[in-house]
Amino acid sequence: MDILAYILVFSFIGSVVSLIGGVLLLIKEKFAIKISHFLASFAAGTLLGTAFFDLLPEAQELGQDKVDVFLWTLVGILVFFLLERFIHHHGHGKNHEDTRSIVPLIIVGDSLHNFIDGIATAATFLISIPLGIVTAIAVAAHEIPQEIGDFGLMLNKGIPRKKVLMINFYSALAALAGAILTYLAKDSIQGLLPVILALTSGFFIYIAAANLIPEIHLHENQKIAFWETVMLLSGVLVVYLVVFLLEGHV
Numbered sequence: 001m002d003i004l005a006y007i008l009v010f011s012f013i014g015s016v017v018s019l020i021g022g023v024l025l026l027i028k029e030k031f032a033i034k035i036s037h038f039l040a041s042f043a044a045g046t047l048l049g050t051a052f053f054d055l056l057p058e059a060q061e062l063g064q065d066k067v068d069v070f071l072w073t074l075v076g077i078l079v080f081f082l083l084e085r086f087i088h089h090h091g092h093g094k095n096h097e098d099t100r101s102i103v104p105l106i107i108v109g110d111s112l113h114n115f116i117d118g119i120a121t122a123a124t125f126l127i128s129i130p131l132g133i134v135t136a137i138a139v140a141a142h143e144i145p146q147e148i149g150d151f152g153l154m155l156n157k158g159i160p161r162k163k164v165l166m167i168n169f170y171s172a173l174a175a176l177a178g179a180i181l182t183y184l185a186k187d188s189i190q191g192l193l194p195v196i197l198a199l200t201s202g203f204f205i206y207i208a209a210a211n212l213i214p215e216i217h218l219h220e221n222q223k224i225a226f227w228e229t230v231m232l233l234s235g236v237l238v239v240y241l242v243v244f245l246l247e248g249h250v
Contacts, residue, residue, distance in 0.1 A: 045235020076202015
């Protein structure tokens with residue numbers, strides 16, 4: 001299987017898997033809400049593991065002394081912060097009760113997020129298949145709890161279930177578009193791959209630390225807190241094991 005096939009298959013799988021959380025919410029709402037914070041904990045672990053075990057070491061190796069990996073990682077964190085700040089500000093301002101203004105912002109924000117995920121997946125496959133697979137796993141893991149939140153918010157705004165499903169399906173395909181465009185531009189971005197990896201690390205660290213981990217701290221029940229911690233550490237461990245097993249084997 002060539003690189004393009006890997007990119008298309010894993011981007012498509014990621015897009016489909018990302019909808020699982022939303023579909024679960026439509027079928028079993030109480031169960032989906034109950035497990036969403038455990039899924040978020042696991043996703044936070046996979047994102048952090050992927051950033052520190054895979055993306056950053058690879059970016060440093062590719063960039064050598066020519067690219068300041070830590071600078072671009074910080075830029076990635078700040079860019080994602082500004083992006084979310086813009087969407088949050090416009091989605092929760094004076095007209096926060098106006099569904100017409102909120103829903104398009106959710107769609108645009110989610111599509112842009114998925115598009116960036118597609119770029120990250122394709123860019124990592126251009127470097128190595130194991131790196132691409134690990135990135136695809138992390139992308140899919142953090143999309144599931146996010147889709148539960150998106151589906152829930154849209155249903156809350158009175159949008160019919162079938163329409164919510166279609167909106168999120170088309171939004172998920174933005175990842176495929178980002179992946180294809182990145183592959184087509186592979187010759188032009190070859191020298192920028194260390195920067196893209198560092199930016200992706202920044203995105204992953206920000207999503208884990210700013211979006212997912214705060215959700216864990218909301219639960220004061222000791223039993224729930226314990227299992228959330230176990231899930232986060234499991235996410236880190238899974239990535240470590242996948243990186244170890246794939247290294248030199250694919």
